Amino acid sequence: MSLFYLIAFLSVFFSLLVIFSKNPVYSVLYLIITFFTFTIHYVLLNAQFLAIVNFIVYMGAIMVLFLFVLMLLNLNKESEPMKSNLIKIAGVVAGMCLLVTLAGSVKLLNISDPLVLKNPDIGLVQNLGKVLFKEFLLPFEVSSLLLLAAMVGAVLLAKKDPKKV
Amino acid sequence: METVTQTIQGVPLNHYILLSAIIFSIGVMGVLIRRNAIVIFMSVELMLNAVNLLLTAFSAYWGDASGQVFVFFIMALAAAEVAVGLAIIVMIYRNTNSTDVNVLNRLKW
Numbered sequence: 001m002s003l004f005y006l007i008a009f010l011s012v013f014f015s016l017l018v019i020f021s022k023n024p025v026y027s028v029l030y031l032i033i034t035f036f037t038f039t040i041h042y043v044l045l046n047a048q049f050l051a052i053v054n055f056i057v058y059m060g061a062i063m064v065l066f067l068f069v070l071m072l073l074n075l076n077k078e079s080e081p082m083k084s085n086l087i088k089i090a091g092v093v094a095g096m097c098l099l100v101t102l103a104g105s106v107k108l109l110n111i112s113d114p115l116v117l118k119n120p121d122i123g124l125v126q127n128l129g130k131v132l133f134k135e136f137l138l139p140f141e142v143s144s145l146l147l148l149a150a151m152v153g154a155v156l157l158a159k160k161d162p163k164k165v
Numbered sequence: 166m167e168t169v170t171q172t173i174q175g176v177p178l179n180h181y182i183l184l185s186a187i188i189f190s191i192g193v194m195g196v197l198i199r200r201n202a203i204v205i206f207m208s209v210e211l212m213l214n215a216v217n218l219l220l221t222a223f224s225a226y227w228g229d230a231s232g233q234v235f236v237f238f239i240m241a242l243a244a245a246e247v248a249v250g251l252a253i254i255v256m257i258y259r260n261t262n263s264t265d266v267n268v269l270n271r272l273k274w
Contacts, residue, residue, distance in 0.1 A: 008184045019195035045225045091197030099190035119228040131230040143241045150245035157252040
């Protein structure tokens with residue numbers, strides 16, 4: 001039980017470091033650590049399929065993509081755009097207001113039953129695969145179309161304009 | 166496997182909701198206070214992950230696998246979004262030599 005609170009503290013700590021570190025490269029590295037703590041959360045919830053997918057897709061693919069683009073554009077602390085402190089304070093105040101609102105509504109909901117896994121093998125690959133290919137077959141196929149469209153779009157965007165060259 | 170599930174016995178669902186709310190708010194703050202388009206993207210990823218964690222916690226709590234399937238779809242969506250978004254950012258950088266969102270005011274009329 002105390003393990004959950006330790007991991008939760010680490011997630012919040014590293015996600016704060018993501019938005020407050022000046023150098024974008026450090027931001028990406030802290031974001032990878034944050035995603036790793038999320039993976040631990042998934043393991044604790046016994047959602048093993050999601051833990052592995054989170055590990056591979058987020059930490060492996062997406063973060064490497066971010067780091068690659070950062071290095072490609074050669075962004076570092078010197079090229080980081082500066083901004084007035086007033087807007088920063090306003091942003092933090094707005095975020096805190098949102099947090100207070102969310103926490104207040106959660107408090108009003110008043111669900112405080114302890115978490116008991118009724119069906120512990122719900123997150124196993126076998127069980128999720130059955131649900132995915134029976135009830136969610138159409139969204140699964142449509143998401144493949146989405147990925148194809150995204151791939152074509154990214155290739156078209158990254159291609160150089162033939163008239164320009 | 167038993168010991169893994171035993172470690173979270175006794176954690177109220179409220180604490181998961183609160184943790185997700187905190188991380189979502191941090192993501193919102195990041196979008197508001199950073200000017201670098203890539204860091205704004207990373208803050209959006211943070212928000213998506215907060216929602217993912219909440220969906221997983223709810224799914225485990227109710228014993229319903231649909232929530233975890235939704236998380237899978239959100240991950241596929243995030244991958245597509247990042248691919249297209251980073252391509253757009255690279256194009257913008259080629260044209261303006263910066264990823265500062267204050268420079269990108271061309272959609273203003």
